[in-house]
Amino acid sequence: MRFSFGDDFPADESLAVGVSGGPDSMALCFLLSLWAQKAKRKALIHALTVDHGLRTDSDAEAKQVGRWLKGFKGVRHKILTWRPDKAVTSRVQERAREARYELMASFMKKQGTTRLFLAHHLDDQ
Numbered sequence: 001m002r003f004s005f006g007d008d009f010p011a012d013e014s015l016a017v018g019v020s021g022g023p024d025s026m027a028l029c030f031l032l033s034l035w036a037q038k039a040k041r042k043a044l045i046h047a048l049t050v051d052h053g054l055r056t057d058s059d060a061e062a063k064q065v066g067r068w069l070k071g072f073k074g075v076r077h078k079i080l081t082w083r084p085d086k087a088v089t090s091r092v093q094e095r096a097r098e099a100r101y102e103l104m105a106s107f108m109k110k111q112g113t114t115r116l117f118l119a120h121h122l123d124d125q
Contacts, residue, residue: 013113013114014043015116017046017116017118018104018118019047020049020050021062026068029072030072032117033074033075036074037074044076046078046111047069047078048104049080050079050081050103051079052099063079080107081103082099082100082103
């Protein structure tokens, strides 16, 4: 089986992947991990989970994603936290999506990472 996510970038370049814990993002992270092993990449894969704080147990859910990712070689899990302003009462999903991308972009800039992998399926909003 051959995995290819684009072999045109340096083997020591870290990657980022958004991981919600759903089957699509977990599968993508798993495939990236396998690909990195087969390609003998030295760089980390930063698995980024955003805790939006919109549900009571969102912090526990984000930590669970990290436990699921423990066995993925070359993957380091990071929880990024967004706490919406109490004034946010409309377009909450839209604002949460904007915050998610801003948090991931900020993390990537600090890490010097320029490639973000995302997975979505037909039922995603």
